[in-house]
Amino acid sequence: MTPTRKKRLILVMMVAVGVAIATAIFLTAVRENINYFKTPTEVATGQYNSNSTIRLGGMVKDGSVQRVTDSLKVRFAVTDFEQDVLVEYEGILPDLFREGQGVVTIGKMGQEDVFIAEEVLAKHDENYMPPEAADALHQAKNKGDFE
Amino acid sequence: MNRLLKFYHELGSPPSFYRITSHWLKPMLILAIVFTVYGLIDGLFFAPEDYQQGDSYRIIFVHVPAAWMSMFIYAIVGVSGIMAFVWRMKVAEAVMMASAPIGAIFTAITLLTGMLWGKPMWGTYWDWDARMTSELILLFLYIGVLGIYSAYDEDPRKAARLAALVAIIGLINLPIIRYSVYWWTSIHQGSSVSLMGESGIKDWDMLRPLLVMALATKFYYIYSMLNRAQTHLLKTEQNKNWVKKALIEVKTDVQPGAGS
Numbered sequence: 001m002t003p004t005r006k007k008r009l010i011l012v013m014m015v016a017v018g019v020a021i022a023t024a025i026f027l028t029a030v031r032e033n034i035n036y037f038k039t040p041t042e043v044a045t046g047q048y049n050s051n052s053t054i055r056l057g058g059m060v061k062d063g064s065v066q067r068v069t070d071s072l073k074v075r076f077a078v079t080d081f082e083q084d085v086l087v088e089y090e091g092i093l094p095d096l097f098r099e100g101q102g103v104v105t106i107g108k109m110g111q112e113d114v115f116i117a118e119e120v121l122a123k124h125d126e127n128y129m130p131p132e133a134a135d136a137l138h139q140a141k142n143k144g145d146f147e
Numbered sequence: 148m149n150r151l152l153k154f155y156h157e158l159g160s161p162p163s164f165y166r167i168t169s170h171w172l173k174p175m176l177i178l179a180i181v182f183t184v185y186g187l188i189d190g191l192f193f194a195p196e197d198y199q200q201g202d203s204y205r206i207i208f209v210h211v212p213a214a215w216m217s218m219f220i221y222a223i224v225g226v227s228g229i230m231a232f233v234w235r236m237k238v239a240e241a242v243m244m245a246s247a248p249i250g251a252i253f254t255a256i257t258l259l260t261g262m263l264w265g266k267p268m269w270g271t272y273w274d275w276d277a278r279m280t281s282e283l284i285l286l287f288l289y290i291g292v293l294g295i296y297s298a299y300d301e302d303p304r305k306a307a308r309l310a311a312l313v314a315i316i317g318l319i320n321l322p323i324i325r326y327s328v329y330w331w332t333s334i335h336q337g338s339s340v341s342l343m344g345e346s347g348i349k350d351w352d353m354l355r356p357l358l359v360m361a362l363a364t365k366f367y368y369i370y371s372m373l374n375r376a377q378t379h380l381l382k383t384e385q386n387k388n389w390v391k392k393a394l395i396e397v398k399t400d401v402q403p404g405a406g407s
Contacts, residue, residue, distance in 0.1 A: 005233055005234060008232060009233045012229055012232055012233055012315060015312070015315060016315060016318070016319075019319050020319055023319050023323070027323075027330075031331075034277050034331045035331045035332045036274070036276040036277065036331060036332045036333045036334055037332050037334075038332075039332070057332060094267075094268070094269065094270035095267060095268070096200070096268055096269075104269075104334050119270070119271075120270065121269045121270045121271055121334060122268060122269055122270060123269070123334050123336070124199070124200070124268055124269070124336050125336050125337075126336045126337040126338060126339045126347035127339075127347040127348075128197050128200075128204055128207070128339060128347060128348045128353060129197065129198055129348070129349065129353070130195035130196065130197070130198065130350055130352075131195075131196065131197075131198040132195075133198070133349075133350060134198035134199075135198075
């Protein structure tokens with residue numbers, strides 16, 4: 001390799017390393033702000049700004065969904081399997097909303113530790129399968145529970 | 148090994164690059180069309196529906212291959228950018244500038260199909276989660292590379308080096324896109340197809356169209372990129388003898404006997 005090319009290669013490598021280090025420092029510094037939602041544990045232990053709108057994300061706890069008759073109001077618990085946060089929402093839920101499903105709720109913490117959501121988004125996971133496969137998986141799981 | 152090295156050196160010189168890759172265009176285009184038609188029909192009509200999303204999930208057969216291409220092509224832009232910057236290879240400049248618009252289109256397709264899927268599934272077209280934001284930045288990087296190149300039109304070779312520098316700096320975005328859904332909490336799901344670990348799609352009838360479309364987009368990219376790179380070389384080398392010869396050859400190819 002000629003000296004000029006070597007010099008250019010070193011320059012490019014230095015630029016690349018510099019950019020990588022700067023980006024890493026930047027991303028570490030703003031880590032909290034890049035996180036899309038707060039977990040139930042973070043919200044339950046008070047790690048949030050009570051004046052601003054926040055996102056709370058987790059799983060809809062099994063058996064926790066309660067619908068209020070004659071209205072669109074619904075109450076459910078969002079869990080990360082360590083802490084639960086009770087959520088209240090009035091409106092139309094996304095198609096994928098169901099117990100055991102991931103959700104992101106957007107709103108503010110209200111009275112009595114109930115999170116008042118203005119918007120509920122469903123979070124899909126990376127698993128895709130035909131209905132028959134899902135049924136088989138479900139049956140196998142239930143069978144395991146009885147034994 | 149010697150033959151491979153010789154082939155590499157041949158591809159590095161504009162006249163032989165032009166000559167060799169001319170023969171690749173047609174097969175690549177045919178493969179791209181055949182694979183796309185097969186992949187779309189297989190994906191849209193024969194793949195089973197999803198247990199939760201029903202038929203809505205079928206946008207994956209466009210979204211995921213486009214997303215893979217948006218990153219794959221940027222990697223090529225970045226690497227050819229390094230080659231253009233360090234070794235001043237004309238062919239690398241051509242490959243870089245030929246790839247950028249194709250990558251930009253694939254990025255736009257990724258963002259659009261993602262938004263169309265996001266509304267019925269998540270409940271929103273767009274939100275600033277790490278995956279979506281970093282993919283949007285990728286689109287801006289492509290536009291930056293293209294913009295800098297066309298802004299400096301007095302000297303295309305110098306312009307290519309400036310564009311290469313932007314492309315190299317932008318490479319840092321690729322691992323951020325890839326790992327954004329694992330490093331931060333996000334609404335976007337993790338990867339459904341994994342080379343090493345367990346894939347989220349295990350059903351072969353679902354996976355097949357996805358892989359076919361991934362190949363189709365690769366073939367289309369090779370076709371489109373070589374086509375553009377050839378045009379780029381013809382334009383930047385227009386005063387060279389090989390260009391005149393190549394153009395005469397094309398003329399006689401297209402109109403046999405027209406000169407008589």
